Amino acid sequence: MQPLEELLVWDKKDPSWSQYRIKEKIFTQMKKIGKYSFGIGDRFAHQGSAQLRALLKAQNGGIEVTPVWNKSNREHMYVHSKPADTRAEADQAVKELAYKGDYCVDADHINLSNVEGFVATSDFFTIDVASKIGIAASAEAVDAFVASCAAYTGELKIPAIAHPFHVDETLLKTIAGKFLTAIDEAGKIYRFIAENKKSGDFVTEISMDEVETPQSPVELFFILKMIANQGIPAQTIAPKFTGRFNKGVDYVGDVAMFAKEFEEDILVIDYAVKEFQMMDNLKLSVHSGSDKFSIYPEIQRIITKYDKGIHVKTAGTTWLEEVIGLAVSGGEALKAAKSIYAQALSRQEELCAPYADVIDIHADQLPTAEAVAEWSSEKFANTLRHIPGHPDYNPNLRQLIHVGYKIASEMGTYYTDLLKANKAVIGQCVEENLYDRHLKRLFTL
Numbered sequence: 372m373q374p375l376e377e378l379l380v381w382d383k384k385d386p387s388w389s390q391y392r393i394k395e396k397i398f399t400q401m402k403k404i405g406k407y408s409f410g411i412g413d414r415f416a417h418q419g420s421a422q423l424r425a426l427l428k429a430q431n432g433g434i435e436v437t438p439v440w441n442k443s444n445r446e447h448m449y450v451h452s453k454p455a456d457t458r459a460e461a462d463q464a465v466k467e468l469a470y471k472g473d474y475c476v477d478a479d480h481i482n483l484s485n486v487e488g489f490v491a492t493s494d495f496f497t498i499d500v501a502s503k504i505g506i507a508a509s510a511e512a513v514d515a516f517v518a519s520c521a522a523y524t525g526e527l528k529i530p531a532i533a534h535p536f537h538v539d540e541t542l543l544k545t546i547a548g549k550f551l552t553a554i555d556e557a558g559k560i561y562r563f564i565a566e567n568k569k570s571g572d573f574v575t576e577i578s579m580d581e582v583e584t585p586q587s588p589v590e591l592f593f594i595l596k597m598i599a600n601q602g603i604p605a606q607t608i609a610p611k612f613t614g615r616f617n618k619g620v621d622y623v624g625d626v627a628m629f630a631k632e633f634e635e636d637i638l639v640i641d642y643a644v645k646e647f648q649m650m651d652n653l654k655l656s657v658h659s660g661s662d663k664f665s666i667y668p669e670i671q672r673i674i675t676k677y678d679k680g681i682h683v684k685t686a687g688t689t690w691l692e693e694v695i696g697l698a699v700s701g702g703e704a705l706k707a708a709k710s711i712y713a714q715a716l717s718r719q720e721e722l723c724a725p726y727a728d729v730i731d732i733h734a735d736q737l738p739t740a741e742a743v744a745e746w747s748s749e750k751f752a753n754t755l756r757h758i759p760g761h762p763d764y765n766p767n768l769r770q771l772i773h774v775g776y777k778i779a780s781e782m783g784t785y786y787t788d789l790l791k792a793n794k795a796v797i798g799q800c801v802e803e804n805l806y807d808r809h810l811k812r813l814f815t816l
């Protein structure tokens with residue numbers, strides 16, 4: 372294959388400020404992700420096979436979903452693992468189940484300061500530029516961007532969106548002020564990966580979901596223009612959607628409003644792909660924080676309506692199933708599950724601090740450690756398991772354990788030995804959770 376740097380040609384006549392132009396050749400050499408893909412985070416890297424079994428079950432049901440094992444730098448730091456461990460887990464699961472389809476290992480939420488450690492073993496990169504949003508770009512850069520958008524000023528009509536967007540210089544300058552620096556940074560990170568990987572064999576995602584303010588569909592359109600100007604062959608984009616995406620629990624917000632925004636985003640992407648010659652499989656990525664069950668049917672309805680792909684990223688849902696599986700297993704394993712809860716309860720402040728924006732725990736609704744100590748396997752599992760409407764289900768306890776994986780990490784081999792000893796039960800919980808509660812709600816299975 373032709374070296375990537377030869378493909379990244381600087382077109383000096385280009386009126387826009389971008390150094391690199393999108394070249395058809397890069398697109399055709401890129402690893403292309405399938406229409407449907409599912410991000411399966413796994414904190415302790417023991418559930419790869421169980422996770423893959425769930426996706427194979429979907430495949431047997433006629434829906435091909437590409438597995439993507441995602442892990443962020445933060446998770447690696449908390450559990451003292453390395454990016455190569457995620458690759459090993461994925462490869463092992465694939466081998467064990469003789470899986471023949473495509474799969475990816477996602478360097479989740481990376482930036483310029485930590486991407487290097489992921490380059491060798493990842494083939495999916497989630498470039499996180501949220502921290503650069505709102506940093507002003509130079510006046511020349513803003514002017515060049517505004518000039519490159521001249522064709523879209525006035526009444527911007529996006530096919531199938533009923534209302535036109537009114538676009539003028541003020542709006543373009545505001546959008547440039549918010550996002551130009553961030554996408555410039557994304558370009559730097561993308562080029563770092565491309566140059567160091569020396570092949571186009573990877574998938575690029577741009578994420579800006581970990582912010583407070585959602586990006587509107589019209590903002591998304593111009594963000595895509597910036598991504599195209601940078602020559603980034605993005606295949607997935609993760610905007611911040613309206614509503615709260617708390618960790619491990621259901622969506623909190625206006626489902627109808629989410630659906631409207633999600634549908635417009637899909638139509639914006641469709642139009643941007645054609646207008647800006649972006650990769651034709653570019654799709655939305657929903658960083659779900661896991662378990663956004665009430666919006667899954669809307670996602671399914673809209674992607675079916677327009678025949679579009681989707682990437683849904685989960686993370687802690689598998690870790691929670693490990694704790695449920697331990698509880699169900701009883702004996703020492705149940706004791707360990709109770710101990711994780713008791714310790715999380717006493718270290719609540721410390722554990723919740725890094726996740727303050729993405730959890731809502733009502734401390735007065737958390738059971739005491741003494742009460743939990745008396746619980747049966749069934750009571751513990753039903754309280755933690757995410758079955759909306761189940762009388763025992765407690766989202767407060769669930770969120771606390773969600774952020775409590777550091778405790779399991781500190782337990783070291785005591786914890787991982789219990790995972791091994793109770794592999795069958797835990798694996799069953801992991802598989803059932805992904806297939807029955809996630810994939811069946813998302814796809815027509």
Ligand SMILES: [Zn+2]
Binds near residue numbers: 480578580581658
């Ligand atoms: Zn995210």
